[in-house]
Amino acid sequence: QVQLVQSGPEVKNPGASVKVSCKTSGYRFNSYGITWVRQAPGQGLEWMGWISPYIGDTKYSQKFQGRLTMTTDTSTSTAYLELRSLEFDDTAIYYCSRDRAPTDYWGQGTLVTVST
């Protein structure tokens, strides 16, 4: 069955970087993109970006341009999200999901806390 398993919670200082992983299984990794969505505490869903493992193409929300990088490792069927220059407002649960919308395959979420 399709599974997306994300890395564990992170606590970072303001200005630091965080890298979240999303290990997939149960399907051909190169055949589907990966989308990243985040959710701040008590807030709604925010689309961050998408990556194609097959060609490496990325689409980012303009909001994160310049401090967001999405990558994949096809040898381990794993996608990565790296967010730099963290601010307090980046505290959120970060979700990966399979391919573009609409999708019913999601990771369990990774809590990233930005705190001093």
Place this chain on the structure above:
Amino acid sequence: EIVMTQSPATLSLSPGERVTLSCRASQSVSSNLAWYQQKPGQAPKLLIYGASTRATGIPARFSGRGSGTEFTLTISTLQSEDFGVYYCQQYNYWPPETFGQGTKVEIK
């Protein structure tokens, strides 16, 4: 960027009632509209895609309608397990594939 606006923000209803949630797009998104349900501590769950097609395993009491800029999600007979926050998402224009701000459905 397409702005998605959902209404109302919160609904408090009793089991058995009929529920209609609204979602409006700032410009036409054709029928490229999905609805998700999210419960506390869980990832979103896909309910409807293509504005009106139920996802696999979704009960028939959930239905979606609309095209262009106006969309609705109806729960014909509210069940206690239907509590949660409902989000619409357009995927016609990207990036980004924007979400509405959500409608919270509370069970009385």
